Amino acid sequence: MSTPSPFLHSILILIVSFLCKASAIQQNGARYLGNFWSSSRTLSVRASKYQYETKYFQQKLDHFSFADLPSFSQRYLINTQHWEGPSRSAPIFLYCGNEGDIEWFADNTGFVWEIAPRFGAMVIFPEHRYYGESMPYGSKEEAYKNATTLSYLTAEQALADYAVLITELKRNLSAQACPVVLFGGSYGGMLAAWMRLKYPHISIGALASSAPVLQFEDLVPPETFYSIVSNGFRRESMSCFNTIKESWDVINKVGQIDGGLAQLTKTFHICRELESIDNLSNWLESAYSYLAMVNYPYPTDFLMPLPGSPIKEVCRKIDSLPDGASVLQRIFEGISIYYNYTGKVDCFNLNDDPHGMSGWDWQACTEMIMPMASNMTTSMFPEFYYDPKSNEEQCLKDFHVKPRPTWITTEFGGHAFKSALKAFGSNIIFSNGLLDPWSGGSVLGDVSETIVALTTKKGAHHLDLRAATAEDPDWLLDQRSSEIKLIRGWLDEHYDEKKAVSAYR
Numbered sequence: 422m423s424t425p426s427p428f429l430h431s432i433l434i435l436i437v438s439f440l441c442k443a444s445a446i447q448q449n450g451a452r453y454l455g456n457f458w459s460s461s462r463t464l465s466v467r468a469s470k471y472q473y474e475t476k477y478f479q480q481k482l483d484h485f486s487f488a489d490l491p492s493f494s495q496r497y498l499i500n501t502q503h504w505e506g507p508s509r510s511a512p513i514f515l516y517c518g519n520e521g522d523i524e525w526f527a528d529n530t531g532f533v534w535e536i537a538p539r540f541g542a543m544v545i546f547p548e549h550r551y552y553g554e555s556m557p558y559g560s561k562e563e564a565y566k567n568a569t570t571l572s573y574l575t576a577e578q579a580l581a582d583y584a585v586l587i588t589e590l591k592r593n594l595s596a597q598a599c600p601v602v603l604f605g606g607s608y609g610g611m612l613a614a615w616m617r618l619k620y621p622h623i624s625i626g627a628l629a630s631s632a633p634v635l636q637f638e639d640l641v642p643p644e645t646f647y648s649i650v651s652n653g654f655r656r657e658s659m660s661c662f663n664t665i666k667e668s669w670d671v672i673n674k675v676g677q678i679d680g681g682l683a684q685l686t687k688t689f690h691i692c693r694e695l696e697s698i699d700n701l702s703n704w705l706e707s708a709y710s711y712l713a714m715v716n717y718p719y720p721t722d723f724l725m726p727l728p729g730s731p732i733k734e735v736c737r738k739i740d741s742l743p744d745g746a747s748v749l750q751r752i753f754e755g756i757s758i759y760y761n762y763t764g765k766v767d768c769f770n771l772n773d774d775p776h777g778m779s780g781w782d783w784q785a786c787t788e789m790i791m792p793m794a795s796n797m798t799t800s801m802f803p804e805f806y807y808d809p810k811s812n813e814e815q816c817l818k819d820f821h822v823k824p825r826p827t828w829i830t831t832e833f834g835g836h837a838f839k840s841a842l843k844a845f846g847s848n849i850i851f852s853n854g855l856l857d858p859w860s861g862g863s864v865l866g867d868v869s870e871t872i873v874a875l876t877t878k879k880g881a882h883h884l885d886l887r888a889a890t891a892e893d894p895d896w897l898l899d900q901r902s903s904e905i906k907l908i909r910g911w912l913d914e915h916y917d918e919k920k921a922v923s924a925y926r
Contacts, residue, residue: 531888606883636862854880
């Protein structure tokens with residue numbers, strides 16, 4: 422998930438044949454099977470950690486009307502290498518695609534790939550509409566053209582995409598009896614939890630990692646996110662925390678003098694001269710938030726190439742400069758750990774979007790309204806308050822659309838969350854690392870015997886979904902073991918119920 426407003430934000434491939442009994446029609450180098458397409462150009466081995474085949478499915482643009490609208494091609498990644506097939510009712514693991522290119526999330530969700538063989542499971546990563554290659558209207562330019570073309574970019578439509586895709590795929594494979602287990606991290610985790618609740622007949626359970634399903638309206642204090650980010654820096658070094666806190670005033674003072682923006686551009690090695698102080702502040706604020714999210718105990722390259730415990734490294738840089746170093750010099754050296762750890766970047770492009778997440782701006786202006794604030798007591802960020810009127814004005818300016826701040830809780834729930842889920846929900850794991858600033862908006866306590874919370878004090882943003890490494894601490898191994906045990910329990914219960922029904926008949 423992208424970092425929140427006003428900065429705006431969550432995550433694998435031996436090529437195998439798509440098993441299908443239907444006859445294939447050859448068209449333009451692609452194989453057509455009903456609504457399914459397999460592009461021949463994808464049949465080469467990719468430079469990736471995992472192996473999969475890339476396929477396409479023709480989706481309705483609007484699942485909730487009967488209007489004659491154009492369909493679009495939804496990309497999905499599939500691996501059936503370890504799947505034990507419909508004859509054994511082998512499971513299907515489906516990752517609910519996030520707000521970005523699906524290959525990026527697949528490559529960073531090693532847990533699903535690593536446990537699939539032990540379950541004899543198929544693995545599917547469908548891409549979220551309006552991201553990656555899954556563009557309605559034929560191109561990103563047309564899909565993002567205006568509020569009318571973007572109006573079908575919603576969580577509800579995305580969940581319907583996943584429900585239709587898996588239903589049709591199972592039918593094509595004669596795999597209707599194969600149970601589906603959902604996975605997702607960050608926004609994908611929210612989708613996994615919501616899909617389990619909205620489409621309980623589609624899956625038998627969901628692992629929702631770092632899923633802030635309660636980060637809406639007044640369900641959690643709006644200061645929660647930035648307080649958790651700030652605590653990550655405070656824990657490492659009080660002087661580092663104070664330097665960052667002091668830097669905002671320094672930036673404002675420099676930016677307001679003649680030639681100040683040019684000076685800041687030079688100090689922070691920005692490629693194009695800054696147009697406003699806000700551009701630089703938002704860039705820094707985003708980095709601090711992302712650092713808190715990916716404060717993993719070992720080196721990773723999920724968002725950027727980073728060392729293990731990156732906040733510790735940032736603070737070490739800030740604190741290690743000699744006496745006399747300016748606040749801005751310290752901030753630049755520290756922030757370079759995030760934006761330029763490899764040392765290969767000559768200048769920084771503040772508008773870079775390497776993972777194709779720009780559609781989140783629309784979602785954050787329509788239904789994904791997550792109130793954020795910062796106060797002087799708990800935060801290292803400038804003090805600000807959530808202003809719904811200002812947010813609405815900005816969304817009208819950017820997209821000509823008014824936000825619906827109460828829609829998500831109306832559609833998926835939130836108020837009286839525990840009592841509601843106790844009544845009708847089951848088989849959801851909410852996993853969180855408490856270093857992750859999004860954990861403050863997630864479910865941190867068990868709701869029932871089957872809707873459980875797994876938390877780790879030192880975990881970060883959906884760390885449990887990442888691939889296993891030799892550096893994994895014991896607490897992370899224990900968390901994953903608990904998740905595997907719960908998933909095994911869901912499947913065992915499902916198969917036992919099917920046997921009981923079969924015996925009764």
